[in-house]
Amino acid sequence: MPLPSSACVLCGKDGLHDRVCGFDLCSVCGFGNLDSGLERWGLTLEQRRWREQVGSGDNKSMADGLEVKVSFPTKLAAQAHFRQETGFDRLGQWWKATEPQGDEPLFDRAIFVDESSGADLTTIVRDEGVQTAIMELVATGGVRLGDGWVRARRLSSMAYPEFSETAVPLVLLAVHLETCAQLIPPDKG
Numbered sequence: 001m002p003l004p005s006s007a008c009v010l011c012g013k014d015g016l017h018d019r020v021c022g023f024d025l026c027s028v029c030g031f032g033n034l035d036s037g038l039e040r041w042g043l044t045l046e047q048r049r050w051r052e053q054v055g056s057g058d059n060k061s062m063a064d065g066l067e068v069k070v071s072f073p074t075k076l077a078a079q080a081h082f083r084q085e086t087g088f089d090r091l092g093q094w095w096k097a098t099e100p101q102g103d104e105p106l107f108d109r110a111i112f113v114d115e116s117s118g119a120d121l122t123t124i125v126r127d128e129g130v131q132t133a134i135m136e137l138v139a140t141g142g143v144r145l146g147d148g149w150v151r152a153r154r155l156s157s158m159a160y161p162e163f164s165e166t167a168v169p170l171v172l173l174a175v176h177l178e179t180c181a182q183l184i185p186p187d188k189g
């Protein structure tokens with residue numbers, strides 16, 4: 001059965017697209033050609049690369065860093081740092097207090113939220129597309145949410161961090177957040 005044709009969420013072109021982070025995405029945008037998508041959604045992307053020494057003693061090596069930051073136009077009253085739950089980390093008290101039902105158990109287990117604040121965050125993380133994008137980004141590092149921006153950093157001594165692997169889910173997360181921000185009444189919070 002042929003798949004239905006759909007419009008790419010970033011460039012708007014019709015065609016057969018992959019489902020990525022809750023959106024239909026064409027292969028051109030999927031490979032990291034994001035200019036038309038950024039323009040359509042009013043997003044700004046900044047990237048930075050650097051090299052730094054990691055490890056200590058005999059285990060010193062050089063690592064390549066990549067930071068991508070995407071700003072979106074509508075402000076959200078939410079700040080958070082999402083990263084993979086490790087060791088003795090526990091889901092934050094804030095998380096427990098605001099999500100008592102735990103209706104997203106997979107997400108709850110996998111993600112550690114810290115430095116979170118703002119009433120809008122609860123609404124935002126209920127969105128399935130937001131969760132998918134965050135899960136994708138924490139798998140390769142972490143993602144930080146600020147007032148109108150999201151930022152992901154990768155540091156690797158094994159392979160040069162691929163721009164598209166970080167930038168594509170980050171831009172899609174920004175599109176989800178921009179959509180959420182437009183739905184939240186500005187007088188709330």
Ligand SMILES: [Zn+2]
Nearest residue numbers: 008011026029
């Ligand atoms: Zn596209």
